[in-house]
Amino acid sequence: MYFCGVKEVKSISSTQNPLIKKILLLKEKSRERKKTGLFVVEGVREIELAQKGGYTIKTLLFSPEIASSFSSNPISKNPTIEYIQLSKSVYEKLAHRGTTEGILALVEGKEHPLENLQFKNPNPLVLVAEAPEKPGNIGALLRTADAAAIDAVLIANPRSDLYNPNIIRSSVGCVFTTPVGMGSTEEILQYLKHKSITIYCAALTASKNYVECNFQGGSAIVVGTEASGLSETWLQHSDQNIIIPMQGEIDSMNVSVSAAILIFEAKRQRGY
Template sequence: MMEAKLISSLQNPLVKKTLLLKEKARERKKTGRFVVEGRREMELAQKGGYVLETVFFCTEVFAETGIDSFLGNPQTELVQLTQQVYEKIAYRETTEGILAIAKSKSHALDGIQFKNKSPLILVAEAPEKPGNVGALLRTADAAALDAVLIANPKSDLYNPNIIRSSVGCVFTNTIGMGSTEEIINFLKANHVTIYCAALSASKNYVECNFKPATAIVVGTEATGLTEDWLQNSNQNVIIPMQGEIDSMNVSVSAAILIFEAKRQRGF
């Protein structure tokens, strides 16, 4: 294992930098860096091609012998923290004693290339709650979707709440971000059929053909999808309700539609 420097002061500049990255979306955007915490999340970040620039560990919590797998990049800096300092910068209450500063990726639409001729895509318009974003990303990973596209994002993708609620699936999915107009144009340019989850002019989801290139589009629970999506939808779809309410949590609805598409495709 490479030699680690020790930080024991809460006033250390690197500690202050890490706290800013953890707490401030503006700092993450400005620097193109974010904090990822936990062994599984760090492993998934590496698997997803993210560069861990600085790895922090606390020997009171994390066994030093398990750190070598995170040091594949020769430019990675290794830093040992005292327990007091580690607990200050850690995000979780129940933590694993290891975290890192990682370099963000571009999520521009023009960087997305589909391996499948008939991709299956999830589009979420303006998701507000980090927990919902994380749940959508977990579902997308479970279904091995070709891409997740976030239109008019309200939350920073590297928000610690999204990383935690997605259990690291923010790193395992192909994610694109843009305005509603940009994503609609992207889907049309790639000859993708647009199915919008909406109450009006809708067809029962089990009667729809999700086998060709398909985008399943979901909106917020409060207001649904904007008019731009409804005007550009090839078909609105609905999940019939048998109780008193007319909608479900957006991540639950998305999962039902996605796995119906997977069933039709024989997976």
């Protein structure tokens, strides 16, 4: 593989190389990601979305036996990135996906304070997820948020590191495309009230059918965990509890499915 404008491409052929051990730690340990400020992104699309989202790519690692088509990509011509060629066996040690493109990157993480969020929409639509813990669900929520082009996802009392590889993978890179804010439940409640955003809590009690609600003004759709739902604090500060009527034997759905239904109803009302 040829990298235009790159003077030097290093090579690694041993899984005992210190950098390879570091990358494995970054994939496996949240504390290592927090300590170094780095995380791992695998796949061409995900790396491109990270760059598009304003993330800094520090190192690009590739297996030339697999990634032969990547040399035409703009990322492959960036002289500020360190490029490292891996043997196929080393790359396979690092890669999670079997159908991967032979590319992964070390990327610099970002902070996600609420005050950094800026809404272009005067009536923003945001999704709030309280204490989500399953990376797959978080990734699915972020993917839905991107699909609907909502204004932000707010994570209250986060239990999972946003740069967990399973979140990146299940979001198909949408963790990089949607503005994310993090804080405690109390901080997010204060933020929403300051922004005059109406709070709609998905809950089973004292609830109104979601299709009967008006989401055209600034709206926050708030979802909890599948196991325990929303905390009492959210329910106490809810402007309106909302429900998706069930027609079968169960009384709830997967949180990402429920959020998608609610979000796209809000988008429908807004004429999108």
